[in-house]
Amino acid sequence: MALKMIIEVRHPQGEPDLLCPVLYCDVCGERLDGKRGDYIDVYAYRQPEGTQAEDDYYAGKASVPLSVMHGGTCFDRFNEKHGYTGYMPIDHLPVYLAAQLGLAKTREDWNKLWDRVVDV
């Protein structure tokens, strides 16, 4: 399974309702909150090795499934099951995703995005 995201509805007093995406660990199923113990949560992917798929992956012609998980034990379990695994800290995910969506590639873009989404 990869990237289980759920919308959590919040009702701040006197403010518009918020629809907040929430991520759950693809290994243990518990909610991600950014950090567990000394380990930051991560997103990880099994990188193809030694095949045409590897060449295609590095040429930007193929994609791989993305999973999210707690760092530390959950990442270790994922790595043991799937072999060579690439990963990044979870705080990189929204930044890269926003850039790939064309929403925020510069600091000025981020400030505008923050103003539009958070400071409504």
Ligand SMILES: [Zn+2]
């Ligand atoms: Zn976990």
